[in-house]
Amino acid sequence: MPKDASQSAFVEFQRVQKSYDGETLVVKDLNLSMPKGEFLTMLGPSGSGKTTCLMMLAGFETATHGEILLDGNPINNIPPHKRGIGMVFQNYALFPHMTINENLSFPLEVRKIGKSTREEKVKRALDMVEMGAFGGRRPSQLSGGQQQRIALARALVFEPELVLMDEPLGALDKQLREKMQFEITDLAHRLGITVVYVTHDQTEALTMSDRVAVFNDGRIQQLAPPDHLYEEPENSFVAQFIGENNTLEGVVETIDGESCTVRLDGGEVIDAKPVNVSQPGERTKVSIRPERVEFNAERLQKGAHTLKAEVLEFIYMGDIYRTRLRVAGNEDFIVKTRNAPDQRRLQPGEQLEIGWLPSDCRALDA
Amino acid sequence: MTSTSDSSAEQAAASGPMLAADGTPLKKSIARALRMQKLRALALIAPLLIFILVTFIAPIADMLFRSVENQIVSTTLPRTITTLEGWDGSAGEAPGEDVFAALYYDMFVAAEAKEHTKLGTRLNYEQTGISSLFRKSGRKLDDLGKDYQKPFEKAAKDLGDGAAFHALMTGTGPSDSALLESTRARLEALTGDSMAGEIGFAPGAEISALLPLTAAAYADFAVFTARVDGDAPADEDPWEAVYTALAHDLATPGTIEKIASYTGPGAELLQAAADVAPSLPDYRAFFEDVDEDWLDVANWSTIQTYAPNYTSGYFLNAIDMQKTPDGTALRDDDERIYIMLFKRTMFMSLVITFSCILLGYPVAWLLANLPMRTANLLMILVLLPFWTSLLVRTSAWKVMLQQQGVINDVLVWLGLVEDTARLIMINNQLGTIIAMTHILLPFMILPLYSVMQTIPPTYLRAAKSLGATNWTAFWRVYFPQSIPGIGAGSILVFILAIGYYITPEIVGGTTGTFISNRIAYHISSSLNWGLGAALGAILLAAVLLLYWCYDQIVGIDNVKLGG
Numbered sequence: 001m002p003k004d005a006s007q008s009a010f011v012e013f014q015r016v017q018k019s020y021d022g023e024t025l026v027v028k029d030l031n032l033s034m035p036k037g038e039f040l041t042m043l044g045p046s047g048s049g050k051t052t053c054l055m056m057l058a059g060f061e062t063a064t065h066g067e068i069l070l071d072g073n074p075i076n077n078i079p080p081h082k083r084g085i086g087m088v089f090q091n092y093a094l095f096p097h098m099t100i101n102e103n104l105s106f107p108l109e110v111r112k113i114g115k116s117t118r119e120e121k122v123k124r125a126l127d128m129v130e131m132g133a134f135g136g137r138r139p140s141q142l143s144g145g146q147q148q149r150i151a152l153a154r155a156l157v158f159e160p161e162l163v164l165m166d167e168p169l170g171a172l173d174k175q176l177r178e179k180m181q182f183e184i185t186d187l188a189h190r191l192g193i194t195v196v197y198v199t200h201d202q203t204e205a206l207t208m209s210d211r212v213a214v215f216n217d218g219r220i221q222q223l224a225p226p227d228h229l230y231e232e233p234e235n236s237f238v239a240q241f242i243g244e245n246n247t248l249e250g251v252v253e254t255i256d257g258e259s260c261t262v263r264l265d266g267g268e269v270i271d272a273k274p275v276n277v278s279q280p281g282e283r284t285k286v287s288i289r290p291e292r293v294e295f296n297a298e299r300l301q302k303g304a305h306t307l308k309a310e311v312l313e314f315i316y317m318g319d320i321y322r323t324r325l326r327v328a329g330n331e332d333f334i335v336k337t338r339n340a341p342d343q344r345r346l347q348p349g350e351q352l353e354i355g356w357l358p359s360d361c362r363a364l365d366a
Numbered sequence: 367m368t369s370t371s372d373s374s375a376e377q378a379a380a381s382g383p384m385l386a387a388d389g390t391p392l393k394k395s396i397a398r399a400l401r402m403q404k405l406r407a408l409a410l411i412a413p414l415l416i417f418i419l420v421t422f423i424a425p426i427a428d429m430l431f432r433s434v435e436n437q438i439v440s441t442t443l444p445r446t447i448t449t450l451e452g453w454d455g456s457a458g459e460a461p462g463e464d465v466f467a468a469l470y471y472d473m474f475v476a477a478e479a480k481e482h483t484k485l486g487t488r489l490n491y492e493q494t495g496i497s498s499l500f501r502k503s504g505r506k507l508d509d510l511g512k513d514y515q516k517p518f519e520k521a522a523k524d525l526g527d528g529a530a531f532h533a534l535m536t537g538t539g540p541s542d543s544a545l546l547e548s549t550r551a552r553l554e555a556l557t558g559d560s561m562a563g564e565i566g567f568a569p570g571a572e573i574s575a576l577l578p579l580t581a582a583a584y585a586d587f588a589v590f591t592a593r594v595d596g597d598a599p600a601d602e603d604p605w606e607a608v609y610t611a612l613a614h615d616l617a618t619p620g621t622i623e624k625i626a627s628y629t630g631p632g633a634e635l636l637q638a639a640a641d642v643a644p645s646l647p648d649y650r651a652f653f654e655d656v657d658e659d660w661l662d663v664a665n666w667s668t669i670q671t672y673a674p675n676y677t678s679g680y681f682l683n684a685i686d687m688q689k690t691p692d693g694t695a696l697r698d699d700d701e702r703i704y705i706m707l708f709k710r711t712m713f714m715s716l717v718i719t720f721s722c723i724l725l726g727y728p729v730a731w732l733l734a735n736l737p738m739r740t741a742n743l744l745m746i747l748v749l750l751p752f753w754t755s756l757l758v759r760t761s762a763w764k765v766m767l768q769q770q771g772v773i774n775d776v777l778v779w780l781g782l783v784e785d786t787a788r789l790i791m792i793n794n795q796l797g798t799i800i801a802m803t804h805i806l807l808p809f810m811i812l813p814l815y816s817v818m819q820t821i822p823p824t825y826l827r828a829a830k831s832l833g834a835t836n837w838t839a840f841w842r843v844y845f846p847q848s849i850p851g852i853g854a855g856s857i858l859v860f861i862l863a864i865g866y867y868i869t870p871e872i873v874g875g876t877t878g879t880f881i882s883n884r885i886a887y888h889i890s891s892s893l894n895w896g897l898g899a900a901l902g903a904i905l906l907a908a909v910l911l912l913y914w915c916y917d918q919i920v921g922i923d924n925v926k927l928g929g
Contacts, residue, residue: 060827080830081839093828097846106842107832158833 009033009069010194011057011162016066018052026052028218030066034196034211036161039188041197043205044215045241053215054164054198059083070162081110086155086163086193090170092147094139100126100150101135107158125157126150128187145176152184156191163188165197169204181208202242206230214238231289235276236364239287246293246333248286252277252363259358261305262286266328270305271358276365283366290322290336292360295352306355309333311346321345327354426906433899436677439669441555442485443472447673455667455691460660466649467614470507471579474607475586477504479557479594491894492679492688493668495659503656510652511606514613514644522638531608532600534632535584537570542581545569549585557594565592567599576615576624583611613644667691680900704884704901708908711881714799715863721803722810722859723852730814730851735823745815752808760872763801767792767873793875801873806862810855817851853920861909881905 011034018027027049034040042050055061056068059080067074075083094103104122113121126132129149139147148168155163165184169177185208188195199205205212206226214221214229214237222229222238233239236247250264252274260274262284270286277284294300295309312331313324320336323346327333335354337343346352384392440447445468453461476482486500515526524530546568550561567588574581587608588599595602615621616639625633625640653660671689672679679689686702687694696702729748733741751759766772769788777783791797821844829839867882874883881901888898916922 058827058831060830080827081833081835084833085831087828087831089824089828091822091824093822093824095825095828095843095847106829106834110832110834110838154832164831 008035010036010038010071011196012067012069013053013057014067014069016053016056016063016068018049018056018061019064025064025218027056027063030218030220032213032220032223034194036194037192039185039195039197039208039210041199041205041209041212042215043199043202043212043241046200048215049218050198050213050215051166054166054196057196058085058087058164084158084160084162086158086160088151088155088163088165088168090167092139092151092168094147094150094154096139098138099135100131100137100139100142103139103150104135104154104157107154111158121157125153128156129153129183144172145180148172148180149183152187156187156193160193162194162196165195167199168197169199169201177204184208206242214241216241232275233287233362233364236285236287236366239285239362239364244290244334244336246288246290246327246330248288248328248330248333249366250284250286252280252282252284255280260363262363264328268305268307268328270307270361272361272363273359275362277363284363285366287362287364288356288360290334292356293335293354294356295335295346295354297353297355300355301357304355304358306353309352309354311348311350311352313348314346316345325354429899430903431899432895433680433903434676434678435896436672436679437555437675438485438488439672440675442476442481443469443669444552444555446472446669450666450670450673453666453670455663455670458663460650460663461666463648463650466653466660467647469653470510470610470647470649471583471586471607473500473503474507474583474605475553475590476556477507478590478605479553481556487893488896489668489672491683491897492672493665496665496668499657499659499665503653503660506656508606510647510649511608511610514647515606515609517642517644518609518612518639521642522635524632524635525639526603528603529600530632530635531584531604532567532588534630534635535569535573535581535588536567537573537630539630540571541568542571542574543568545574545581545585546589549582549589553586553589553593559594561589561593563593565589565599567592570630572628572630576621576628577612579611579615580608583608610647612639614647616640616642616644617646680896681904683897684900684904704881707879707881707884708904710795711864711905712908714795714802714878714880715860717799718802718806718863719810719856719860721799722807723856725803726807726810726814726855727848727852730811730818733811733815734818734821748808748811751804756805756868757872759805760801760869763797763804763873764792767797767800792873793878795874795878797873797875798870798878798880801869802863802866805869806859809858809862813854813858814848814851817854818848821847849920853916857913857916860912864909865905 011032013030013032016027016030017025019025030049030053042053044050052061056063059075059078063076068076070083070085094100095106098106101122104125105118108118108121122135123132126135129152131146131149131153134142134146134150139150142150148171151168155165168184169180172180181204184195197205197208206229209226211223211225212229213223216237221241222234224232224234229238229242233242239245240247248262248264248270250262250270253261253263253269255274255277258273260272260277261269262272263269264286272284272286297306300306307327309325309327311323312326315322315324319339321339321343323335323337324331325333325335386392386395388395446465449465449468450461453465473482476485482500482504483497486497489500490497519526546565554561565588567585569581569585584604587602587605591597591599591602616625622640622643625636628636650661659665667690671691677689682688682694684704686697686705688697729744733744733748736744764771768774769790769792771792773791774783774788778785778788783789791800825843825847826839829843830836834842864880865882866880867886870878870880871883871886874880882905885898885901885905888894888901913922
């Protein structure tokens with residue numbers, strides 16, 4: 001479904017730019033299209049422009065340049081209340097002076113829907129988030145998680161096709177957050193709605209989304225399904241931002257189609273997969289995921305380049321071991337190993353040889 | 367740790383009250399530990415507490431007391447009031463001779479103490495014209511006494527001599543201390559000063575039995591001379607009233623016979639006076655001669671009605687009613703003013719409060735929603751008039767609004783208004799409303815602003831994202847949340863407005879003044895403090911009542927002055 005997104009685009013950003021002060025662009029040349037029914041997450045550090053994009057889509061900010069299309073129609077000049085987009089806010093924004101029922105029937109009332117239909121829809125929406133018994137309460141009488149559900153129900157009660165969520169789980173504790181992540185995605189898929197979700201929490205982005213758009217510096221750095229994003233980052237920002245990552249810097253020595261060799265700044269040579277380097281002599285940052293590092297020489301490919309490493313620290317984390325090594329002058333080189341019966345606990349000071357499959361080692365931009 | 371808690375739990379189970387570590391009951395040791403804290407807290411607030419008690423609670427209590435207090439009648443005319451008790455004004459007859467006799471002696475003392483005009487002023491609030499009655503009579507009281515004094519002095523020159531009369535009244539044997547003490551007490555009540563101390567006179571019991579009125583009149587004279595004037599009674603000539611009393615006593619049947627057998631000091635003087643054989647003084651004719659209104663039943667009814675020490679008269683007056691012999695009744699149409707003033711005060715305060723909401727709400731909204739820098743500038747513009755003197759602002763409105771003022775000039779210049787038909791915008795209700803709305807506006811804006819600041823803009827966004835138009839979002843979502851601010855501002859503005867004085871005084875003219883202006887008039891011009899106090903008490907009660915209503919309807923918890 002995500003592959004042929006451009007064909008049946010439901011939401012489309014065309015060369016959208018946004019500037020608040022006329023001097024700096026908060027959003028630079030944004031192009032994005034998503035099909036109906038997709039769950040897309042905008043992920044990025046604060047100030048990367050992701051919330052601004054969401055606000056432009058909701059209609060609370062206007063694009064300085066470019067066109068935003070909803071179901072093929074430009075919506076730049078449509079006021080927010082006519083866009084029919086549901087929205088869940090960071091702090092829920094439940095109206096404190098109304099009961100839960102009143103909160104939920106508010107969007108139906110302003111749409112002049114009859115009383116009996118209204119009550120029925122409110123009831124259905126509350127049942128959907130399993131909050132049917134709470135209709136008479138006020139938001140302040142509910143816990144954070146309950147308020148979150150109500151906010152979700154309120155955004156869905158008028159049956160919008162597109163729902164925007166602005167860091168909706170930010171205020172919840174970890175356990176509740178994980179539960180809600182599941183509930184939100186489940187609900188979204190069940191109802192077949194299109195969701196644009198903004199977060200700065202990468203775990204949330206990876207677990208919930210069909211596709212993730214990684215924002216930085218006003219641009220989408222990479223737009224891909226979670227597994228692609230993690231395993232095949234297209235640039236060093238994405239590699240750094242998503243998950244844990246080891247970086248080694250050096251210069252490309254040889255390049256040959258799907259593989260290349262990189263001479264690290266310390267003089268060592270390693271194999272890598274060229275991603276956005278094209279010719280020898282270019283500076284590059286090589287990225288290896290901690291769980292793909294191998295220090296059991298038998299499991300390495302024959303003829304693979306290895307590096308000398310010294311164990312600096314061993315951290316026991318329950319399900320995994322986290323070992324910090326000094327590799328090619330980098331003292332923050334992390335290796336993660338599964339806590340398995342045959343797994344050895346490395347001792348600080350131990351010297352060893354490490355290596356990896358060339359395909360796991362990506363030579364990215366410097 | 368565990369062993370102690372176990373043992374104390376055991377103790378509790380065994381002996382009832384929980385004990386502290388040293389064996390004293392736990393409650394007692396908590397009380398002891400908290401007492402120091404409480405004392406310290408009390409000491410910290412003591413200065414403010416004392417300040418409030420002295421400058422706020424005490425004056426209010428005093429005001430409430432003054433609004434019912436009415437001791438002036440019974441202290442100035444104590445004997446008259448007593449004799450008047452049996453009188454029934456509905457018969458249409460003026461009181462009898464005994465009342466006028468008592469009035470004569472009461473008035474004489476009061477006139478000497480210069481208290482009779484105060485009583486006249488007090489009673490004049492209730493019955494117009496009574497004040498001049500008291501003033502006139504006070505001047506002529508001496509005349510009656512002089513009529514008797516002259517023949518007495520002709521018969522025996524020493525009767526006019528202070529020392530000889532003093533000796534006569536002192537007599538021999540036991541003295542009548544009860545008379546002296548009652549005189550002291552009466553004069554204390556009259557003048558409000560202490561009469562304790564040496565008098566230099568004690569009426570003889572024998573002479574006081576023989577000449578009761580004279581002894582009483584002379585005791586009045588002696589106490590007054592000794593304690594108020596600071597002179598020895600023996601050195602001063604007696605008051606004229608003493609001779610009137612002497613004539614009264616001598617004319618009483620049986621007295622002359624008893625004098626013949628009297629042997630005390632000055633017996634021969636007394637015999638000489640008895641030989642004059644004066645007629646019984648006709649007090650009633652005397653007062654009628656001073657002013658025939660003394661025979662007016664209405665005046666006596668007023669005195670009788672206001673004889674008690676406490677009266678509801680001031681309060682009745684404050685609601686345009688009065689006491690009549692038949693109970694309470696509304697005043698005549700042309701004398702009613704206070705109910706109208708109260709209504710006007712309420713109405714105008716409401717209008718001012720409402721105008722403040724209307725003008726202040728958008729400003730507060732801007733303040734709460736503009737960027738910090740602009741909002742601060744706007745805030746200064748709001749506060750700047752607040753820091754300017756009230757008098758200056760009010761006077762400025764006078765300049766702006768008067769018929770030859772800035773606004774009228776501009777309107778005429780623009781041709782919107784004829785030069786001959788300039789608008790009257792000052793010295794009436796409009797002027798008061800405009801000036802007071804301007805002056806009280808910050809009291810509305812500031813609480814509104816502080817409440818609006820706490821309403822996150824996401825609520826409006828949420829409402830719009832749910833499909834509400836700008837107006838619906840405002841009216842259904844933003845406005846209800848700003849109501850606590852409106853409530854706080856309205857209470858502030860209304861309560862300030864209802865008691866406002868300076869601005870209505872300056873720009874109110876006659877139609878734009880408040881009840882407070884009338885209170886000020888009674889406090890500083892007419893000096894009818896009792897009525898002023900009653901009006902103030904009603905105003906206070908009205909404010910408290912409104913506050914209570916507000917609490918019932920809106921709930922005082924819904925009032926927010928900030929965050």
